[in-house]
Amino acid sequence: MLPPTTTLTLTGASVDLAVALARAPGDGMAGRGLTLDDLCKLLPEADPKAVDEAAFELNALGLVDIQRAIGKQWWLRLNQKFYEQVDHQVMGWGCTTEDDARTLAGLLLADEGHERTFVLHAASGWEKRRFNPAFQLLLRFIPDGRVSREIQPDYPSSSVFLLADDKALLRRFIAEAR
Numbered sequence: 001m002l003p004p005t006t007t008l009t010l011t012g013a014s015v016d017l018a019v020a021l022a023r024a025p026g027d028g029m030a031g032r033g034l035t036l037d038d039l040c041k042l043l044p045e046a047d048p049k050a051v052d053e054a055a056f057e058l059n060a061l062g063l064v065d066i067q068r069a070i071g072k073q074w075w076l077r078l079n080q081k082f083y084e085q086v087d088h089q090v091m092g093w094g095c096t097t098e099d100d101a102r103t104l105a106g107l108l109l110a111d112e113g114h115e116r117t118f119v120l121h122a123a124s125g126w127e128k129r130r131f132n133p134a135f136q137l138l139l140r141f142i143p144d145g146r147v148s149r150e151i152q153p154d155y156p157s158s159s160v161f162l163l164a165d166d167k168a169l170l171r172r173f174i175a176e177a178r
Contacts, residue, residue: 010061015055016043018063021078022090028083028132029156033067033075058082061165083133093130100126100134102177105141108162115162117155132156141169 010018020042039051055076055146059066063082068074084097093100107114114120121131136156139147146166148159162170 010057013046013050014057015050016046017054018058018082018086019065019090020079021082022087025129026078027128027154028087028130028136030065030077030079033077035073035075037076039076080133080136084137087129087133091130097133097137100124100130100175101137101175104131104134104138105174108160109167109170109174112162116159117157121155128154138170142166147156 017039020039023043036048039055040046040048043051054058055066057074063079064087065077065079066074075109075112087093088100090142104120104124107120111123112121117135120135121128124134126134128161131170132155139156139160142160142162142164143166146161146163147157150158152158
């Protein structure tokens with residue numbers, strides 16, 4: 001596993017596939033698995049063998065997760081590391097997922113109403129593709145017992161409940177950027 005400070009350099013079809021995956025519609029969560037055919041539709045000019053190799057290169061770097069079925073069938077899903085390392089570069093958001101998580105932490109601290117995720121999402125003004133990875137990163141600072149595990153399709157969690165010690169951690173997280 002690569003430490004978060006390691007810089008990854010992609011080349012060839014791996015770059016093309018990473019860019020195509022970042023630009024493809026999505027909600028910033030794992031979503032449904034993509035087959036080789038799905039990936040080839042994202043890169044219609046590319047040789048399917050090169051797309052197959054690129055998918056496994058991204059998997060080897062930990063940027064995607066590939067699940068196999070019996071035989072040659074497999075499905076690729078984007079993971080948190082992909083969103084944190086690739087999306088902001090391709091989408092031109094001007095800041096990293098970690099910076100976005102700090103922005104969300106500030107919004108959470110500013111108003112208890114933002115503890116409901118849909119309210120926090122609305123306050124951010126971002127599309128789900130940008131919001132969900134930043135929110136997922138932010139959840140690392142909140143103990144499991146204070147993070148809703150309600151199963152729903154829109155967000156990594158439907159709400160959080162912050163105590164004073166959680167707020168102190170979030171303030172420190174925000175301060176680390178300065």
